[in-house]
Amino acid sequence: MKALVSVKRVVDYNVRIQVKSDGSGVVTDGVKHSMNPFDEIAMEEAVRLREKGKITEIVAVSIGSEKSEETLRTALAFGADRAILIKEAGEVQPLTAAKALAAVFKKEGAQLFIAGKQAIDDDANQTGQMVASLLDIAQATFASRVDVDGGKAVVTREVDAGLETLEVDLPAVITADLRLNEPRYLKLPDIMKAKKKPLDTTTLGDLGVTAAAGIKTTKTSPPPSRSKGIVVKTVDELVAALKAKGLL
Amino acid sequence: MSKILVIAEHAEGKLNASVSKTLAAAAKIGGEVDVLVLAADGAAVAAQAAQLAGVTKVLVVNNAANTQALAALLAPQIVEVAKSGYTHLLFPGTTFGKDLAPRVAAKLDVQQVSDIMAVHGASSFDRPTYAGNAITTVEAPAGIVVATVRLASFTAVAQGGSAAVETLSISATLPGHTRFVKLEAQKSERPDLQSAARVVSGGRAMGSSDNFKIIYELADKIGAGVGASRAAVDSGYVPNDMQVGQTGKIIAPELYFAIGISGAIQHLAGIKDARTIVAINKDAEAPIFEVADFGLVADLFTAVPELSSKL
Ligand SMILES: Cc1cc2nc3c(=O)[nH]c(=O)nc-3n(C[C@H](O)[C@H](O)[C@H](O)COP(=O)(O)OP(=O)(O)OC[C@H]3O[C@@H](n4cnc5c(N)ncnc54)[C@H](O)[C@@H]3O)c2cc1C
Ligand SMILES: Nc1ncnc2c1ncn2[C@@H]1O[C@H](COP(=O)(O)O)[C@@H](O)[C@H]1O
Numbered sequence: 201m202k203a204l205v206s207v208k209r210v211v212d213y214n215v216r217i218q219v220k221s222d223g224s225g226v227v228t229d230g231v232k233h234s235m236n237p238f239d240e241i242a243m244e245e246a247v248r249l250r251e252k253g254k255i256t257e258i259v260a261v262s263i264g265s266e267k268s269e270e271t272l273r274t275a276l277a278f279g280a281d282r283a284i285l286i287k288e289a290g291e292v293q294p295l296t297a298a299k300a301l302a303a304v305f306k307k308e309g310a311q312l313f314i315a316g317k318q319a320i321d322d323d324a325n326q327t328g329q330m331v332a333s334l335l336d337i338a339q340a341t342f343a344s345r346v347d348v349d350g351g352k353a354v355v356t357r358e359v360d361a362g363l364e365t366l367e368v369d370l371p372a373v374i375t376a377d378l379r380l381n382e383p384r385y386l387k388l389p390d391i392m393k394a395k396k397k398p399l400d401t402t403t404l405g406d407l408g409v410t411a412a413a414g415i416k417t418t419k420t421s422p423p424p425s426r427s428k429g430i431v432v433k434t435v436d437e438l439v440a441a442l443k444a445k446g447l448l
Numbered sequence: 449m450s451k452i453l454v455i456a457e458h459a460e461g462k463l464n465a466s467v468s469k470t471l472a473a474a475a476k477i478g479g480e481v482d483v484l485v486l487a488a489d490g491a492a493v494a495a496q497a498a499q500l501a502g503v504t505k506v507l508v509v510n511n512a513a514n515t516q517a518l519a520a521l522l523a524p525q526i527v528e529v530a531k532s533g534y535t536h537l538l539f540p541g542t543t544f545g546k547d548l549a550p551r552v553a554a555k556l557d558v559q560q561v562s563d564i565m566a567v568h569g570a571s572s573f574d575r576p577t578y579a580g581n582a583i584t585t586v587e588a589p590a591g592i593v594v595a596t597v598r599l600a601s602f603t604a605v606a607q608g609g610s611a612a613v614e615t616l617s618i619s620a621t622l623p624g625h626t627r628f629v630k631l632e633a634q635k636s637e638r639p640d641l642q643s644a645a646r647v648v649s650g651g652r653a654m655g656s657s658d659n660f661k662i663i664y665e666l667a668d669k670i671g672a673g674v675g676a677s678r679a680a681v682d683s684g685y686v687p688n689d690m691q692v693g694q695t696g697k698i699i700a701p702e703l704y705f706a707i708g709i710s711g712a713i714q715h716l717a718g719i720k721d722a723r724t725i726v727a728i729n730k731d732a733e734a735p736i737f738e739v740a741d742f743g744l745v746a747d748l749f750t751a752v753p754e755l756s757s758k759l
Contacts, residue, residue: 329550413589429741
């Protein structure tokens with residue numbers, strides 16, 4: 201059984217985001233990029249499922265410029281068997297990404313699609329659900345535990361009320377939440393081995409996908425800043441300050 | 449004129465508080481606002497929705513398949529209702545809405561606007577990106593607008609409406625590939641994290657679930673809800689539904705206590721709208737002090753019990 205894992209190249213989560221002063225976007229040039237943290241978790245889960253003998257092949261897919269090859273090499277170092285880069289220089293919004301990923305899923309005849317629950321750049325939290333919708337297959341989002349057996353997956357989901365468990369028939373889409381697993385530390389031999397693994401390139405056009413009409417960003421601004429307040433020395437001072445403000 | 453459909457979140461016959469905030473966003477867009485209740489038996493929920501200000505009509509679809517809110521089953525029903533002239537579909541920005549809205553948007557072949565935090569016009573909104581560190585103003589493409597609403601950005605609409613309730617029957621065939629197994633819900637007597645006026649959160653520094661009791665004591669003294677950082681949840685001190693932040697709950701209380709929390713950007717993303725932030729941390733250099741209105745550099749294990757005793 202084949203699993204597809206989508207991996208997106210994003211600004212590293214440790215980077216302090218700078219909004220450009222002309223409001224045209226955020227500074228991404230010369231800024232450290234890495235694999236979306238949720239996609240690392242998705243990759244790790246796929247590798248663990250293969251180690252348990254539940255799946256046999258892992259294909260990593262990314263949509264983006266040639267720089268996304270780096271992200272795919274990271275996926276290969278995690279343990280993906282093959283990688284596919286869907287080359288697209290411009291911005292790719294979730295519906296377009298989902299159409300491309302759904303096309304690859306079909307073409308590959310995969311049974312399981314694992315994505316991150318959200319990309320930490322656009323914070324959209326849409327793509328996995330859209331892939332499931334386009335393919336008319338089951339979805340189990342925000343997963344914190346996955347058990348695959350036979351043609352089914354039992355998935356525990358992190359929802360606002362607590363933990364929800366669903367049983368879904370395969371093929372299905374699962375999106376990874378933070379507590380699904382802790383991604384392994386990549387070792388040098390794995391990184392070296394990844395260099396020799398197959399990485400194919402294709403395009404939206406080759407997959408028969410036309411970009412969906414996009415959302416236009418007209419302005420990007422920094423959030424309203426909070427100014428540093430006062431530091432009190434004792435609990436008594438804190439209580440007095442909060443009472444003075446009418447907060448207690 | 450806009451014709452807006454708000455998808456109702458509910459459980460056990462109770463309308464979720466997220467709906468009245470989603471309605472506030474709908475009111476900002478303006479026009480006719482209908483609420484759609486998909487339930488096994490939606491009468492009680494519909495009656496609650498009908499009382500909310502600004503609702504034109506409440507539409508109810510009763511179907512045993514709607515006993516649990518499963519996105520794959522709800523989506524085709526919403527798509528069918530949406531086709532009767534709606535210009536907007538609004539979902540609460542909860543795990544319910546986040547799971548469901550994209551499934552509907554893809555079926556309607558439109559991009560979705562996630563987490564709208566301000567409304568500038570029928571198709572122009574502000575939404576946060578990069579964990580709230582860049583606010584974008586966006587223009588949705590032509591066609592139906594599918595969006596989720598960031599609850600912390602809107603104040604619930606008032607009661608006092610008296611909308612008509614209409615029952616619909618739906619012909620969409622529902623898939624059988626998804627089955628509900630169970631929900632392990634945390635029952636708590638404390639105020640709900642997402643609507644509480646006061647919230648006390650503990651971080652990794654708490655060290656154990658046992659030690660968290662000083663957080664609960666403080667919370668109970670001031671009638672607050674209780675939250676946590678990701679580190680505290682990952683360490684197993686508290687359940688997942690208490691996580692505050694970019695990937696947990698985004699909250700906007702009047703008063704927020706961050707106790708033994710360093711103030712990582714992902715945590716701050718969840719509390720940007722808090723009116724007043726109080727930080728207690730033993731490290732004077734902790735980033736939380738950059739955003740705190742009141743900071744106390746102290747060991748939490750002495751400061752928090754002392755604080756509780758003085759309130
Ligand atoms: C993709 C992604 C998403 C994330 N989403 C979230 C999210 O939604 N929410 C979230 O919270 N985090 C999130 N994180 C994690 C975040 O980056 C931080 O790791 C986390 O918030 C740290 O939690 P903490 O402040 O409790 O722990 P720490 O950073 O370890 O801070 C503990 C603090 O306690 C203080 N301390 C220690 N002992 C005492 C004492 N006795 N008295 C007083 N102070 C003491 C220390 O000085 C320190 O400042 C996310 C990370 C990633 C990569
Ligand atoms: N351009 C892309 N390339 C690869 N994966 C993507 C891309 N866009 C979205 N995804 C996947 O979809 C998930 C959710 O993204 P989003 O809907 O943008 O928040 C990500 O964690 C990725 O797994």
